[in-house]
Amino acid sequence: MSTPLFAYTLRLADDALVLGHRLSEWTSRAPTLEEEMALANIALDLIGQARVLYSYAGEVEGRGRSEDDLAYFRDEAAFGNLLVNELPNGDFAFTVVRQALVSAFMLPYWTALTASRDATLAAIAAKAEKEVSYHLRHAAEWLVRLGDGTDESRRRSIAALDELWPWTGEMFEMPDDERALAEAGIAVDRAALKAEWSRTVDTILEEATLDRPRDGWMQTGGRRGVHTEHLGSMLAVMQSLARAHPGATW
Amino acid sequence: MEPAISSTEAAAPVSPAVPAGVAGAAADERRARAWAAAAGVVDPEIPVLSIADLGVLRDIRFDEAGRVEAVITPTYSGCPAMNMIAVEIETALDAAGFPGARVTTVLSPAWSTDLMTEAGRRALAGYGIAPPVGRAGGRRALFGETAVACPHCGSPETERISEFGSTACKALYRCRACREPFDYFKCI
Numbered sequence: 001m002s003t004p005l006f007a008y009t010l011r012l013a014d015d016a017l018v019l020g021h022r023l024s025e026w027t028s029r030a031p032t033l034e035e036e037m038a039l040a041n042i043a044l045d046l047i048g049q050a051r052v053l054y055s056y057a058g059e060v061e062g063r064g065r066s067e068d069d070l071a072y073f074r075d076e077a078a079f080g081n082l083l084v085n086e087l088p089n090g091d092f093a094f095t096v097v098r099q100a101l102v103s104a105f106m107l108p109y110w111t112a113l114t115a116s117r118d119a120t121l122a123a124i125a126a127k128a129e130k131e132v133s134y135h136l137r138h139a140a141e142w143l144v145r146l147g148d149g150t151d152e153s154r155r156r157s158i159a160a161l162d163e164l165w166p167w168t169g170e171m172f173e174m175p176d177d178e179r180a181l182a183e184a185g186i187a188v189d190r191a192a193l194k195a196e197w198s199r200t201v202d203t204i205l206e207e208a209t210l211d212r213p214r215d216g217w218m219q220t221g222g223r224r225g226v227h228t229e230h231l232g233s234m235l236a237v238m239q240s241l242a243r244a245h246p247g248a249t250w
Numbered sequence: 251m252e253p254a255i256s257s258t259e260a261a262a263p264v265s266p267a268v269p270a271g272v273a274g275a276a277a278d279e280r281r282a283r284a285w286a287a288a289a290g291v292v293d294p295e296i297p298v299l300s301i302a303d304l305g306v307l308r309d310i311r312f313d314e315a316g317r318v319e320a321v322i323t324p325t326y327s328g329c330p331a332m333n334m335i336a337v338e339i340e341t342a343l344d345a346a347g348f349p350g351a352r353v354t355t356v357l358s359p360a361w362s363t364d365l366m367t368e369a370g371r372r373a374l375a376g377y378g379i380a381p382p383v384g385r386a387g388g389r390r391a392l393f394g395e396t397a398v399a400c401p402h403c404g405s406p407e408t409e410r411i412s413e414f415g416s417t418a419c420k421a422l423y424r425c426r427a428c429r430e431p432f433d434y435f436k437c438i
Contacts, residue, residue, distance in 0.1 A: 034411055034412035034414075034422060035412070037412065037414055037415065037416065037422075038412055038413060038414035041414040041415075041417075041418050042414070044326070044328035044329075044330070044418055045326055045327055045328050045418065046328070047328050048324075048326060048327030048328025048329065049327045049328070051327070051328070052327060052357065119358065120357075122358070123356075123357035123358035123360070124327075124357060126357070126358065126359070126360040127324070127326075127327050127357055127360045127361070128327065130360065130362075130386075130438040131326060131327060131438075134413055134414070134436070134438075136392065137392060137393070137413060138413045138414065140392050140393065141393065141413075144393075200392070203392060204392070207393065
């Protein structure tokens with residue numbers, strides 16, 4: 001039976017896995033060797049977070065599903081990740097802007113979750129919080145370099161910011177089952193983090209000499225399993241090995 | 251993916267269970283021997299640093315059947331060295347006369363570089379890796395660099411090349427004085 005705690009933990013895991021997989025796609029394609037290591041390291045942190053979250057979700061569900069079952073043997077509509085995390089990497093500016101916007105949200109999110117009444121989620125959050133603080137610094141420093149850089153890097157940063165902005169509203173959306181968990185002191189009220197996120201983003205954009213896009217219509221749907229056309233093809237690649245060789249370990 | 255962390259253990263209390271019927275002194279001696287065996291395992295990426303010095307080995311305890319259980323905590327969520335460390339602990343315990351040893355992973359309290367021993371910090375510097383500067387815990391500033399002394403020549407004139415180095419736990423620096431690049435063990 002799908003309990004709210006299971007669904008919630010699974011969504012957190014999906015967020016981490018999908019973004020982690022996207023970042024791993026930069027391996028062998030990043031602009032510099034140092035940057036390649038950085039993006040792979042961040043991907044590793046996110047996939048590590050996904051693993052503990054999937055394992056815990058499997059325990060909460062109690063049907064014997066492992067982390068691999070949940071990562072590799074669910075289809076697109078069963079994924080509850082944020083849409084912004086599944087968008088293709090685009091150019092380097094797009095990846096940097098996304099990392100800045102998402103990490104600026106995840107840092108206060110994990111910090112708040114360390115106070116969860118669920119001891120396992122609180123423990124996972126305490127580790128993730130330390131990791132994401134580095135992710136945010138890394139993205140913020142790059143965004144300053146790109147936004148306040150050459151004409152070309154600035155043009156690409158502005159384009160990425162404009163393109164990504166309508167996907168940021170979903171971060172603050174509370175599914176009904178999550179709201180009940182937040183009231184019980186287990187989950188976090190996402191909307192309450194908006195002010196802190198805004199302050200962090202404004203600080204970075206100011207340093208990067210970029211204008212904050214105006215809030216307008218926001219695209220949502222990921223939490224309900226309604227995804228962009230990009231998630232299906234990403235999962236097809238990510239899941240193909242496990243599905244071709246079920247039960248294989250490596 | 252390898253079998254992951256058992257998250258039911260995420261907040262397991264850290265308390266050694268002494269097998270019933272074993273005299274206290276003998277149990278202490280046995281635990282100390284098992285601890286020494288497990289503590290001899292080194293980080294595969296940093297072979298001068300034992301998992302005890304690193305703060306990864308958290309506890310040694312015995313179950314009712316008298317089998318030893320080593321409790322470890324991961325440095326980073328996705329650190330790929332943890333699987334290898336677990337296998338090496340089992341092997342080391344087996345060789346020390348503790349067959350059937352188990353390794354359990356706990357997440358809480360979260361690992362921090364504050365757990366690294368002084369001996370570990372000195373070993374790191376001697377190996378050419380700058381040890382973590384300062385204490386973890388405070389909220390990190392969004393911008394700005396940590397002043398890290400060069401582990402080769404000791405000069406404070408260093409600069410960060412990348413926040414992320416060859417492994418999750420390290421950043422990449424360069425010394426402006428002796429011109430050598432070096433790893434810095436990040437403070438978390």
